[in-house]
Amino acid sequence: MSKQSQWKTSTGFILASAGSAIGLGAMWKFPYMAGVYGGGAFLLMFLVFTIFIGLPLLIMEFTIGKLGRTYTTAIFGKLSGKKWTNIIGWSGNLAVFVLFGFYSVVGGWIIIYIAQVAMQLVGLGSGTLGSIHFDQVISNPVYTIIGQGIFILITMVIVMLGVEHGLEKASKVMMPLLFVFLILIVIKSLSLDGAAEGVRFILEPRMEDLSMQGVLFALGQSFFALSLGTTGMITYASYAPKEMTIKTSALSIVIMNIIVSLLAGLAIFPAINAFGYKPEEGPGLLFKVLPRVFEQMSFGARFLLDFPLSYSYLRALTSSISLLELNVSIFTKNDNRKRTKVAVIGSVLVFLISIPATLSFSSLSGIHFGAGSIFDNMDFLVSNILMPLGAFATTLFVGQLLKMKDLEKVFGRDRLKLFVPWYYLVKYVLPVVILLVFVMQLFK
Ligand code: PHE
Numbered sequence: 001m002s003k004q005s006q007w008k009t010s011t012g013f014i015l016a017s018a019g020s021a022i023g024l025g026a027m028w029k030f031p032y033m034a035g036v037y038g039g040g041a042f043l044l045m046f047l048v049f050t051i052f053i054g055l056p057l058l059i060m061e062f063t064i065g066k067l068g069r070t071y072t073t074a075i076f077g078k079l080s081g082k083k084w085t086n087i088i089g090w091s092g093n094l095a096v097f098v099l100f101g102f103y104s105v106v107g108g109w110i111i112i113y114i115a116q117v118a119m120q121l122v123g124l125g126s127g128t129l130g131s132i133h134f135d136q137v138i139s140n141p142v143y144t145i146i147g148q149g150i151f152i153l154i155t156m157v158i159v160m161l162g163v164e165h166g167l168e169k170a171s172k173v174m175m176p177l178l179f180v181f182l183i184l185i186v187i188k189s190l191s192l193d194g195a196a197e198g199v200r201f202i203l204e205p206r207m208e209d210l211s212m213q214g215v216l217f218a219l220g221q222s223f224f225a226l227s228l229g230t231t232g233m234i235t236y237a238s239y240a241p242k243e244m245t246i247k248t249s250a251l252s253i254v255i256m257n258i259i260v261s262l263l264a265g266l267a268i269f270p271a272i273n274a275f276g277y278k279p280e281e282g283p284g285l286l287f288k289v290l291p292r293v294f295e296q297m298s299f300g301a302r303f304l305l306d307f308p309l310s311y312s313y314l315r316a317l318t319s320s321i322s323l324l325e326l327n328v329s330i331f332t333k334n335d336n337r338k339r340t341k342v343a344v345i346g347s348v349l350v351f352l353i354s355i356p357a358t359l360s361f362s363s364l365s366g367i368h369f370g371a372g373s374i375f376d377n378m379d380f381l382v383s384n385i386l387m388p389l390g391a392f393a394t395t396l397f398v399g400q401l402l403k404m405k406d407l408e409k410v411f412g413r414d415r416l417k418l419f420v421p422w423y424y425l426v427k428y429v430l431p432v433v434i435l436l437v438f439v440m441q442l443f444k
Contacts, residue, residue: 010244014252015172017236021253023319024106025225026260028286031268033221035279037214040205045218054222056425057391058250060398065237066410072231073330080401088393092231093327095386100323101353102378107316108148109287134288138361148354155320156347159328160340182263189293194273202269216441220383225257229390232326392434399427
């Protein structure tokens, strides 16, 4: 975010930060994770974590941003007077870098999907969208590397030109449109054979289906979808207008995130039986099921949906732009002469680390260790290690090094007198809870 892209209104701020936070996490990762780790029980854990841990943490990150108003690699030191605390900012930026590496793999799949829709629209593609075998697509190393290269390139050009503010404005239209499209798809999915079973799968919490691993991944999902522990949201708040209200902004983003996740689940799971898929399809779930649903739509609706859906998939781009921008901004420090160079170097590095991630669905699919494939390990490193650790360190920072009265000033007054409970939650409860979940993961 360049300095000129300060948002003028609180709504502008909410839309911009929602544009960054609500992306593939809610639309792609939530259904895929819920499918593998217990459906309704996973959803329940995700909701509990998002509301009781995610929301207070988001408020915490917004508070730090609004208090410190500078780069994430300087903000911690500036606020506490202790330079070493800036390490939290650096670790957040490392998380963002690795995250962009595997995010762009999925971004590449989207590019391939859009190319296929476009070819079919002009009569060049053969067969129908639903007949495309997604597994074949992602197991083609050349296609996928080109796809992700294009995805990173588009992100890079936008960041280089510094025009992301224009895109943020587009969020005003994109967010409501996303809701409309998702609702239309949900309606169609619900009308398919075997839909009730899918609805039960995602809504009914069968606790016996929840493993310890599922609990850990639900926490990771809450962090990922809200961009927590990466300092991303701190950066957004550091540019926010004075009148930005922290609690309302955080609550709006949490609610939008939950709605998009739920709608994505309700678009996918009810359709699974009709097309013979299983919930545990893994990372390809969204891409396998949705095209089949579109196929079922009458021509007019399909035409309308193929296109806009590709476009709402482009929401992934608003997140990836912020991912690159977060790293570019700490190295350019608003010196726009450095922007092109830093954006190019950053993108090339991301492209390099994303190649093994993409190949874990093809040539390198035999490599399995730790959390699974190379792709799985990158995701695990970010969502289950760096993000929780970043958030843990930030709660200690806020609870131990910042003054309660400074925090209270930016937190703002409210009728419910939420400051004190929020403060003690962040100071004593959340660090213990995050640490507990984190340690359980090491000994699972
Ligand atoms: N929360 C984003 C998503 O769900 C990913 C993200 C993480 C974006 C961290 C910016 C910073 O897609």
